[in-house]
Amino acid sequence: EIVLTQSPATLSLSPGERATLSCRASQSVRSSLAWYQHKPGQAPRLLIYEASNRAAGIPARFSGSGSGPDFTLTISSLEPEDFAVYYCQHRTNWPPMYTFGQGTKLEI
Amino acid sequence: EVQLVESGGGLVKPGGSLKLSCAASGFTFTSYTMNWVRQAPGKGLEWVSSVSPSSGDIYYADSVKGRFTISRDNAKNSLFLQMNSLSADDTALYYCVRVGATRDYFEYWGQGTLVTVSS
Numbered sequence: 001e002i003v004l005t006q007s008p009a010t011l012s013l014s015p016g017e018r019a020t021l022s023c024r025a026s027q028s029v030r031s032s033l034a035w036y037q038h039k040p041g042q043a044p045r046l047l048i049y050e051a052s053n054r055a056a057g058i059p060a061r062f063s064g065s066g067s068g069p070d071f072t073l074t075i076s077s078l079e080p081e082d083f084a085v086y087y088c089q090h091r092t093n094w095p096p097m098y099t100f101g102q103g104t105k106l107e108i
Numbered sequence: 109e110v111q112l113v114e115s116g117g118g119l120v121k122p123g124g125s126l127k128l129s130c131a132a133s134g135f136t137f138t139s140y141t142m143n144w145v146r147q148a149p150g151k152g153l154e155w156v157s158s159v160s161p162s163s164g165d166i167y168y169a170d171s172v173k174g175r176f177t178i179s180r181d182n183a184k185n186s187l188f189l190q191m192n193s194l195s196a197d198d199t200a201l202y203y204c205v206r207v208g209a210t211r212d213y214f215e216y217w218g219q220g221t222l223v224t225v226s227s
Contacts, residue, residue: 034213036153043217044153049208055215087153091212096167098143098155098214 002026004088004101011106019075021104023088028068032090035064035073038103039084047086048073075106083108110134110216112204117221124194128221130187130204135216137185141165141207143214144178144189146200146223156202157189158211171197194225 003026013019023033035048046055048064051071061076075082088101116128128144144156157178158167166178177190187204201220208215 032212036214038153043203043219044214045217046208046213046215049213049215050210055208085152089153089213096158096165097169098145098158100153100155103152 001095001097002029002090002092002099004090004099006086006088006101006104008104009102011104012108013078013106014108015078015080017078019073019078019082019106021073021075021086021106023066023071023073023101025069025071025090029090029092031067033064033066033071034089036087036089037082037084038087044087078106080108082106110206112206112216112218114202114204114218114221117202117223119224119226120194121227122195122225124225125190125192126194126223128189128191128202128204128223130218132185132187132204132206135206137180138182141211142180142187143205143207144187145203145205145214145217147203147220148197148200151200154200159187191223194223196225199223199225 005024007022031051033051036044038044052064063074085103087103091098111133113131120126143158159178175193179188203220204218205214206216
């Protein structure tokens with residue numbers, strides 16, 4: 001079973017700063033990794049799929065990179081609305097299942 | 109516009125049952141694998157179950173295997189989750205989720221329906 005470990009657990013930054021969030025898989029997952037943003041009271045929102053592809057409507061300040069076991073979500077210049085919890089996610093072919101990281105809380 | 113609207117959540121006693129529903133619209137329902145994902149209070153996201161477009165492939169997380177049953181009605185663009193033998197650990201917000209162009213990620217999420225298991 002693949003385990004996704006996100007770091008840091010909490011990231012404290014200010015608007016305008018650059019945020020770098022990490023996700024490490026317990027074994028290689030090729031480029032099969034997605035990132036989500038989750039705000040209280042809202043549904044999670046897909047940001048990045050296949051490690052580096054921005055989902056529809058996602059601002060260009062969000063970017064994803066990495067492959068194999070190590071992935072990064074970068075927010076180039078934080079906007080007030082970016083403060084939320086971020087999750088990485090992978091789907092394994094066998095056993096067929098989806099795994100989430102434990103989340104990184106991005107706080108002001 | 110893709111819409112996923114969950115219903116059926118509520119308060120249930122330990123050992124009880126509940127059936128969740130999800131009404132889908134705005135896309136060709138028969139083309140996509142559908143999922144349930146949950147979030148317990150103060151916890152992260154946890155995938156619960158997945159059903160392929162034809163219902164030929166169905167999978168469950170180990171935590172719910174043998175207790176939960178996922179199903180879909182393609183004629184009614186609806187997804188279901190029958191939950192039996194519920195325990196406090198099943199208390200969570202349950203999201204109906206559609207995959208993206210591949211099955212690898214979750215593109216659209218409903219707003220969720222809350223299930224509370226308590227005596």
